[in-house]
Amino acid sequence: MSTVAVPDLTTTQAPFIEEAHHDGRLFIHQPYDQYSERNHAAWRALYARMLPRWERYANPAFQKGIASLCLDPERVPRLEDVNRFLCPLTGFQAKPVSGYVPAFLFFDCLRNREFPTTITIRDSASLDYLPEPDIFHDIAGHVPMHTDPAFAETLVRFGECAHIAADLADSISDLDRRTAVMTSIVRAMARFFWFTVEFGLMGPPHGLRVYGSGLLSSYGEIRHCIESSAVQRHPLQLEWIVNQAFEIDHYQPLLFVADSFDHLYDSVRQLERWVKEGKLNNVAPGEPSVNSRDLESFMAASTQPRVRR
Ligand SMILES: [Fe+2]
Secondary structure, eight states, X not given: OOOOOOOOOBTTTOHHHHHHHHHTOOBOOOOGGGOOHHXXXXXXXXXXXXXXXXXXXXXXXXXXXXXXXXOOSSSOOOHHHHHHHHHHHHSOEEEEXXXXXXXXXXXXXXXXXXXXXXXXXXXXXXXXXXXXXXXXXXXXXXXXXXXXXXXXXXXXXXXXXXXXXXXXHHTOOOHHHHHHHHHHHHHHHHHHHIIIIITOEEOTTSOSEEOOHHHHTOTTHHHHHHHOTTSEEEEOOHHHHTTOOOOSSSOOSEEEEESOHHHHHHHHHHHHHHHHHTTTTTOOOOSSOOOHHHHHHHHHHHTSOOOOO
């Protein structure tokens, strides 16, 4: 007997999201009533199996963040509830989006202490790997870190970097040259974001622990990244990271270890200086490729008046 699927908020199958795409709406609301029991069951299963791994492998700031947000292990969270706990701590808020946010817009949201947040959740049949982000990755993987003041400031600095890059674009009149420079800077920023916010490790005093959200939301990789001898782990080095390609569809063979969140913050300040000084104008080619939407978002920003901070 065949069953008719009930519309819900499952990743790649949600009519609400398709409608938003059709209408060109990127910033949306979270239609909480549309989560089905199977959506809540997926959250419950993901949360239950990650909890012991977070206790073992996650940075203490993340564990404190999980407790501060009072996430419900049983049900998909309401973003307004999350924000009620989050906002008083660092000013950050989860902001629901319908899908991919072009790079400049994404970084600009961070600068405004808004985190673009996916509202769909993966199908319970594919808990292990999902190429696109979902609400478990965004809310259980990213947002607990946003409760930490030093980490929150680091995200804001990423946003500032994007504005400095757009300023630099303004100063280059030749279009081909401007395109090449912006492609390089966006690639460098994407690499730095990837190897820190998404896949960062932190060293002593707590032992080697995970603070990157891609790892914090992956049941298999959170253990692999700490325990496996197949993973190269090196001290965080900006000059290496901005030139280091990465691929997204398998466990990471190379990770970088920050000393502390202050160290991470200082590294983003250095990234910012390097953007200003033109040191990222020609980083090593390779992944990630910079798509036209990302590039255009920076180019468009460079022609608009922006508030300096
Ligand atoms: Fe992410």
